[in-house]
Amino acid sequence: xxxxxxxxxxxxxxxxxxxxxxxxxxxxxxxxxxxxxxxxxxxxxxxxxxxxxxxxxxxxxxxxxxxxxxxxxxxxxxxxxxxxxxxxxxxxxxxxxxxxxxxxxxxxxxxxxxxxxxxxxxxxxxxxxxxxxxxxxxxxxxxxxxxxxxxxxxxxxxxxxxxxxxxxxxxxxxxxxxxxxxxxxxxxxxxxxxxxxxxxxxxxxxxxxxxxxxxxxxxxxxxxxxxxxxxxxxxxxxxxxxxxxxxxxxxxxxxxxxxxxxxxxxxxxxxxxxxxxxxxxxxxxxxxxxxxxxxxxxxxxxxxxxxxxxxxxxxxxxxxxxxxxxxxxxxxxxxxxxxxxxxxxxxxxxxxxxxxxxxxxxxxxxxxxxxxxxxxxxxxxxxxxxxxxxxxxxxxxxxxxxxxxxxxxxxxxxxxxxxxxxxxxxxxxxxxxxxxxxxxxxxxxxxxxxxxxxxxxxxxxxxxxxxxxxxxxxxxxxxxxxxxxxxxxxxxxxxxxxxxxxxxxxxxxxxxxxxxxxxxxxxxxxxxxxxxxxxxxxxxxxxxxxxxxxxxxxxxxxxxxxxxxxxxxxxxxxxxxxxxxxxxxxxxxxxxxxxxxxxxxxxxxxxxxxxxxxxxxxxxxxxxxxxxxxxxxxxxxxxxxxxxxxxxxxxxxxxxxxxxxxxxxxxxxxxxxxxxxxxxxxxxxxxxxxxxxxxxxxxxxxxxxxxxxxxxxxxxxxxxxxxxxxxxxxxxxxxxxxxxxxxxxxxxxxxxxxxxxxxxxxxxxxxx
Amino acid sequence: xxxxxxxxxxxxxxxxxxxxxxxxxxxxxxxxxxxxxxxxxxxxxxxxxxxxxxxxx
Numbered sequence: 001x002x003x004x005x006x007x008x009x010x011x012x013x014x015x016x017x018x019x020x021x022x023x024x025x026x027x028x029x030x031x032x033x034x035x036x037x038x039x040x041x042x043x044x045x046x047x048x049x050x051x052x053x054x055x056x057x058x059x060x061x062x063x064x065x066x067x068x069x070x071x072x073x074x075x076x077x078x079x080x081x082x083x084x085x086x087x088x089x090x091x092x093x094x095x096x097x098x099x100x101x102x103x104x105x106x107x108x109x110x111x112x113x114x115x116x117x118x119x120x121x122x123x124x125x126x127x128x129x130x131x132x133x134x135x136x137x138x139x140x141x142x143x144x145x146x147x148x149x150x151x152x153x154x155x156x157x158x159x160x161x162x163x164x165x166x167x168x169x170x171x172x173x174x175x176x177x178x179x180x181x182x183x184x185x186x187x188x189x190x191x192x193x194x195x196x197x198x199x200x201x202x203x204x205x206x207x208x209x210x211x212x213x214x215x216x217x218x219x220x221x222x223x224x225x226x227x228x229x230x231x232x233x234x235x236x237x238x239x240x241x242x243x244x245x246x247x248x249x250x251x252x253x254x255x256x257x258x259x260x261x262x263x264x265x266x267x268x269x270x271x272x273x274x275x276x277x278x279x280x281x282x283x284x285x286x287x288x289x290x291x292x293x294x295x296x297x298x299x300x301x302x303x304x305x306x307x308x309x310x311x312x313x314x315x316x317x318x319x320x321x322x323x324x325x326x327x328x329x330x331x332x333x334x335x336x337x338x339x340x341x342x343x344x345x346x347x348x349x350x351x352x353x354x355x356x357x358x359x360x361x362x363x364x365x366x367x368x369x370x371x372x373x374x375x376x377x378x379x380x381x382x383x384x385x386x387x388x389x390x391x392x393x394x395x396x397x398x399x400x401x402x403x404x405x406x407x408x409x410x411x412x413x414x415x416x417x418x419x420x421x422x423x424x425x426x427x428x429x430x431x432x433x434x435x436x437x438x439x440x441x442x443x444x445x446x447x448x449x450x451x452x453x454x455x456x457x458x459x460x461x462x463x464x465x466x467x468x469x470x471x472x473x474x475x476x477x478x479x480x481x482x483x484x485x486x487x488x489x490x491x492x493x494x495x496x497x498x499x500x501x502x503x504x505x506x507x508x509x510x511x512x513x514x515x516x517x518x519x520x521x522x523x524x525x526x527x528x529x530x531x532x533x534x535x536x537x538x539x540x541x542x543x544x545x546x547x548x549x550x551x552x553x554x555x556x557x558x559x560x561x562x563x564x565x566x567x568x569x570x571x572x573x574x575x576x577x578x579x580x581x582x583x584x585x586x587x588x589x590x591x592x593x594x595x596x597x598x599x600x601x602x603x604x605x606x607x608x609x610x611x612x613x614x615x616x617x618x619x620x621x622x623x624x625x626x627x628x629x630x631x632x633x634x635x636x637x638x639x640x641x642x643x644x645x646x647x648x649x650x651x652x653x654x655x656x657x658x659x660x661x662x663x664x665x666x667x668x669x670x671x672x673x674x675x676x677x678x679x680x681x682x683x684x685x686x687x688x689x690x691x692x693x694x695x696x697x698x699x700x701x702x703x704x705x706x707x708x709x710x711x712x713x714x715x716x717x718x719x720x721x722x723x724x725x726x727x728x729x730x731x732x733x734x735x736x737x738x739x740x741x742x743x744x745x746x747x748x749x750x751x752x753x754x755x756x757x758x759x760x761x762x763x764x765x766x767x768x
Numbered sequence: 769x770x771x772x773x774x775x776x777x778x779x780x781x782x783x784x785x786x787x788x789x790x791x792x793x794x795x796x797x798x799x800x801x802x803x804x805x806x807x808x809x810x811x812x813x814x815x816x817x818x819x820x821x822x823x824x825x
Contacts, residue, residue: 209815210808269808492820527820533777534821536811537769542795571771574796579771581824626793626801 027102027162028069034134034159036065043068046131050081068131072161081132082164087171088118089127091327094170096160098323098430099295100257103136106156107359108320114351115324116173124158134159170431172331178346181337181419184410190239191439192405192425195254195289196463197478200470201232202251203260207272207497208489210264219270227252232475241398241409244301250400253299257292258285275497278467285463286436290404290429294323301395317356318392325396326406329422330430337419339412340397344389355389394418401426448486448508448516452523456482460511471497472504486520491527501528541580542625543591546652548575558587574628597624607631607684613691616684618654630679631656634666663695673698712746712767713739714754730757770800770810770821787813 035043043064047054052071056063071077085093095112096102106124113120127133136157211223219227227248228234234248244250255261258281262273281288300319325343332338347354397420401407406426410419427433445460454473461482469484472494477483494504501524508516545551555570555578571579580586597604606622609615616635618627631637635656666676673688673696680688688696716722719741725731726738734754736745746754755765772778775797782788782800790806790813802810814821 209812488820489815492822496823531820531822533773534781534814534819535771535824536807536814536821537771537824538807540769540824573771573799577795577799579769579799625795629793629795 027159028073030136031102031134031159031161032065032069034136035068035131036062038065040064043131046129049130069161072132072163075163075167078161078163078167081130082168085168087173088113088123089132090168090170091116091118091173092123092127093132093160093165093168094327094431095323096165097168098170098291098327100166100291101295101297102160102162102165103157104160104320106158108317109158111317111354111356111359112320112324115321115347115354116327117176117350118173132160132164170327170330172327172430172432174331176346176350178328178332178338179342180332181339181412183413184337184419185413187408187410188241188402189408189423190402190405191458192239192286192403192423193458193461193466194237194239194478195251195293195404196285196466197461197475197482198232198247198251199255199258199260199289200466201230201475201478202227202255203272203277204470204474204490204493205230205233206261206270208493210269210271213263213268213270232478237399237403238479239405240400240403242394242402244395244399244403246299250293250296250299253296254289254292257296258288275467275471278464278470282462282464282467286405286425287429290406290425293400293404294326294429301392301399316358317354318396321354321392322396322400325393326401326422326426326430329407329420330427330432332421334422334427334433337410337412337421339415339417339419340390340393341417343420344386344393348389355392357388444511444513446508446511446513448512448520450517450519452486452520454484454486454508456484458482465511468507471499486523488527488530491524492531495528495531501525537579537581539583541583541586542573543578543580543586544625545576545578546620546654551576551578554578554590558590576628577625603627603682605683605685607680609680609684609686609689613689614658614695616656616658618656620652620654627683630683633669634658634663634671634676636662658692658695660695663692667696710748711736712748712751714744714746714765716742716744718742725758728757728761730760769795769802770814772798772800774798781814781817781819784813784817787817 038061040059040061043061044054046068047064050068050071052067054064054067056067072081082090082093092109092113095109096104109124110120113123124133128135136159205227209223209226211227212220214220218224233251236243237247252261260273260277261270263269264271297319300316328343328346329338344355397407398409398418401420402409404425405423406429407420408423410421411417412419422430422433424433424436428435439459439462442457442460445457447455449455453476456469458480472490473484473486474490475482476485491504495501504524505516505521508520543554545554551572555572558570569581569585571581573579603626604622604624606619606624606627608617608619610617615638616631618631635658638655638657673693676692676696677688680686714725714735716725722738722742722744726735726744731754734746734750734757736747738744751767758765770778770781770791772781778794778798778800782791782794787810790803790810792801792803794800811821811823
């Protein structure tokens with residue numbers, strides 16, 4: 001199995017596998033752009049065939065194309081155009097609508113139309129002639145004027161205006177008539193819940209941990225293996241009479257097409273859509289899934305899927321047969337059955353190549369290949385054409401269509417041959433029946449057990465309930481009875497999606513056959529509380545105050561004004577900050593913004609060093625939220641001067657003092673002189689001051705004490721006399737450094753010798 | 769930004785090497801600032817640690 005993630009329409013490959021619902025605007029634009037590439041004369045002819053007069057200038061193809069598209073935008077005009085379509089053209093237009101895909105490869109459309117007994121080339125020709133279909137813009141313009149070539153080409157995509165496709169009513173083919181069974185036995189029908197349950201499980205898994213994509217659109221190995229090893233995601237479909245390959249890949253593609261999972265903005269992460277998806281789509285979910293399956297191209301019944309980021313996905317003819325086969329069944333009366341054998345024979349009679357395995361291999365080549373393979377006994381045995389036809393029908397009708405709840409199966413009573421019939425959902429999806437009635441209500445279908453497993457009987461499950469349970473209980477087994485498990489992660493996930501503990505317990509209680517055990521309630525409450533241990537803010541607002549006192553006063557006043565009385569949404573953080581979770585709660589009228597800071601830029605210089613070398617002044621207009629944490633490592637804030645401030649609107653400068661104790665604290669936390677020097681360079685633009693270097697100098701365990709001694713200063717009446725004393729050989733040996741013009745240092749032990757020498761020179765010295 | 773319910777929880781988070789690498793600064797005892805563009809990685813790492821963080825958007 002290979003789980004391939006593709007993507008929806010991308011800028012590079014617009015609407016390649018997109019849906020009418022999600023890409024209507026894009027599809028309309030692409031359709032108009034495609035028409036505008038045609039010569040003006042061809043566009044004028046199209047208008048004439050539609051019976052409209054163009055107002056655009058004779059050669060203005062863009063304006064003409066716009067007018068042709070505008071007509072389809074008008075509901076009344078589009079309805080009139082649809083009314084004038086013949087049955088075969090309606091089938092063609094209906095194929096776009098049924099598959100909710102505004103873009104079909106020409107070869108795929110030809111294959112499906114031919115299998116429906118319609119003259120494909122004539123139909124496409126007629127629709128192109130009236131501008132109701134357009135050739136996609138990635139085709140050379142020379143191809144555009146020859147519709148027959150278009151139909152035969154595997155390289156051409158056809159586009160339709162979304163309004164034309166979505167409102168189209170279909171008349172399923174009835175001629176030649178399909179032979180119907182007389183009586184059937186052993187009717188087998190599934191409730192269609194399995195795809196919904198498994199999609200819900202995939203949504204949960206990607207909600208808990210989004211998957212990463214490679215550049216080619218495939219899942220990274222770790223995520224691929226995680227999903228492949230999950231039996232609920234990748235196990236074979238239980239509600240199918242024939243196994244389909246790559247169930248996980250099928251789910252992934254379905255989930256993307258219906259919008260249950262989506263790519264993030266970077267297009268590298270596949271993630272769960274919001275839980276609102278379930279409330280917005282729960283009623284239509286079975287039909288959405290069925291339509292998505294009908295139009296899937298990146299998954300197919302025969303082989304491994306391709307990532308749809310790949311150049312161009314055409315796929316195999318079988319993927320275009322899905323709507324065609326179901327349309328043949330839709331042409332029967334609701335109670336009629338047809339055997340697969342008769343259906344295969346019928347298709348062969350109207351379109352012998354309906355079961356061709358590939359668009360690459362021409363039918364003639366295929367037949368000769370088969371003949372030669374029969375001749376070689378040692379060659380690999382290939383399936384006979386009958387086997388292949390049967391397999392194609394089984395894979396589509398008994399595989400996917402059964403699992404989606406579109407088809408029920410039975411055995412023909414007289415012959416035992418397998419037979420099929422559309423279900424009510426199938427007839428609704430194929431637009432030949434009313435919406436299926438609601439199944440009988442079965443309110444009490446849950447058993448919550450003390451070990452936190454929950455058993456659910458599927459008779460009680462509905463898409464809305466599946467959506468609700470999916471938000472907080474982990475799907476662990478999908479069978480006749482469904483198993484879920486409550487875990488810390490699942491409860492956290494439920495709270496994440498916006499559920500409350502009370503709501504979870506209410507669901508378990510309301511649908512439980514007995515009240516949930518106390519262990520369940522205890523665990524749910526405990527896990528919910530555990531979730532508050534760590535809060536991760538994708539975005540939040542921090543408001544900084546001058547002092548803790550001001551901050552606390554603001555919290556008190558704002559909380560009162562807010563009226564919640566619960567202390568939220570204003571959460572005190574640290575000394576001077578308030579954290580506000582929702583930016584809308586910030587009382588912008590009460591605060592003034594003094595600075596804005598982009599934290600992706602290098603930190604700003606916002607600290608000045610006082611002359612004492614240990615006092616740091618913080619400029620609040622340039623500081624940021626990180627500076628407090630940085631300074632707190634090695635400095636203490638000095639008391640502020642708020643009361644005496646000149647300008648109360650201007651935030652006061654803050655002073656921090658580096659003391660031996662505060663610096664020691666930093667050094668113990670791992671601060672080094674080198675880191676300190678780096679910090680001063682970044683934040684103050686200077687080297688650490690000497691006073692700080694003095695405190696931060698590395699200390700040696702056996703450092704010798706600094707030596708201190710007493711010294712005297714000899715003051716002399718004039719500089720000239722001091723010059724003489726310093727020069728004279730009697731006095732010079734007893735003097736130290738000159739300290740100034742008239743002062744010189746004398747060490748204590750030389751005082752007596754100096755006094756004696758000066759005495760000889762007639763100078764008396766008095767020591768004070 | 770990550771807010772822990774108690775300082776000891778913040779210490780526990782910072783003790784995790786892989787998570788600590790994603791932290792830009794510790795704003796207070798309980799508040800850690802996550803590096804720009806590392807939000808997803810930080811949430812994933814928290815979950816790997818067995819935390820079930822509340823994600824405030």
